[in-house]
Amino acid sequence: MNRHRVTVTALIAIVALLAGCGGSPKTTPSDSTSGSPATQPTTSQSPDRPDPSSTADGLPAVPAFDPPPQAQPPTLTAKPGEVPVVHEIKTTQPVAFITIDDGAKRDPKAAALFKKAGVPVTLFLLGNDVDPAPDYFRGLQAAGAKIEDHTQTHREMPGLSADQQKKEICSTADKYQKLFGNRPTLFRPPYGSYNTTTKKMVAACKLSYIVLWRETTDNGKVFYQRPDKKVHAGDIVLMHFRPAFVRDFAAVLWAIKNAGLTPAVLQDYLPAKAA
Template identity: 35%
Template sequence: MVSGAPPSRRTLGAALLVAALASTATACSGAAGPDGEAPAPAAGRQAQDQGASGALNAYLDRVRKERAARVLAARKWGLTRPPLEAPAPPAVKPKITTRKGFETDGKGLPPVFTTVPTKQKVVFLTIDDGAEKDPDLLRMMNELRIPYSAFLSDYVVKDDYGYFARMQKSQKSGVSLHNHTLNHRYLPGLSYKQQEREICGMQDVIEKRFGKRPPLFRPPYGNYNEDTLRAAKSCGVKAVPLWASEAFPDHMEWREWDRDLHPGDIVLTHFRGKGDWKGTMPDMIRRVMNVITSKGYAVAKLEDYV
């Protein structure tokens, strides 16, 4: 499946550079066109060269300004280092399969996974439920240009849908809103119909409130059975990302034995504040980003890969 993501700044820069070089080469050659036409007048060639050069310079200037703004934002929010810039996403999204040990007997169901298959040194940040609605989180993530995916439960977001609408619209790096059920219940303890109501009902809420039926679903507590996946598939879910590590304001928790990050790992955290843990959401982002950056990883947008 080909990614619909726009080209990255790095990709655009390369394209502009190629265009500028091609323009210069054409001007220097003075060769006739394919139909034997005379070469363009020198003044026209010069204007073309200047246009290509100007576009490239404008792009480079924009990149410099964006990087400078990111450095200032990192200082403002107390990060040890600015976040690393993610590489361009793959032109073709990797094939996602269910992680070994996470299978059910059903075939053709949405894959359940904790890591995206990629060799790029990127990880993916995901935030669950929606209980804490901290405006500082929106400002911080917007200024740092950190992409993330929010998995929402209606019972805690319905008192302020506007907060998540602002999140979706204001985030420069892009935020996607996904399904975490209506009421955050333990799904394997429910019947198929009850699970269908929890999952498909949240699909309807997100589509109505935020304009798009989400393709991703995360079961509460990471617990599911075959009925969960069947119900999710019935209402348009394509994949079920779990997580490889979890971030808190004061520590990280790890699924893997080596207690480390790996290319394509999904990082989980929650919309929580001081009432639930030792710190604010910006404290948590500061902690997790310092870990991610110190290990040489960038945060990429999950939807560019899945």
């Protein structure tokens, strides 16, 4: 019986990981129409696990990258009153994009790791995680990170009314403008879950894009949505502020390097407004 309970517990933990913010993004039918959510690709684990051993500075070894090319952003469109949804940037340039969500586990090595790696990073921060420690995130901003919107309380958007969604999105964007000096232009919905109302409320809050992802990482392992288990040009990679933050960041860097790509500034590939 105990062995059975352990097995069930382990399965629940795996499901929770994949269903959380780092699982496959979920689309929800429009508020006013019926239909099924879009079929999601299978998430597969990378067989590669880079050596996390520390160097003399107490940080893991990180790869050197070529400078990113001059950005050539694609033309993106959306219905009137809505914003585009992007999982990756449609480009042939050899670039990928590192994004980090939430902010609950504030690793003291993060700023030094960002500076050592010397690569652009975008943070989709949760307001509830920022409130207790804004100076920590100002330190990451000073290390080169850009800060974007991930709601105040991490509630799943399709379960909220239009007014509730708008409050979650707008209030957080307004707060970050005051705290960090720049108002977000990008929004990542909790759990990657959104509906038509979300696209309208993001536009109403004067943000320009909903940003999802193609790869995730946890505990030093990279997980892929594509069967070739490789980061592709233009892919957006998702990680979180978790206990294994340093190992996760190193794993993402090596996955991008092994694919022959260079981390680039996500915002440079997303025009200020969709066409």
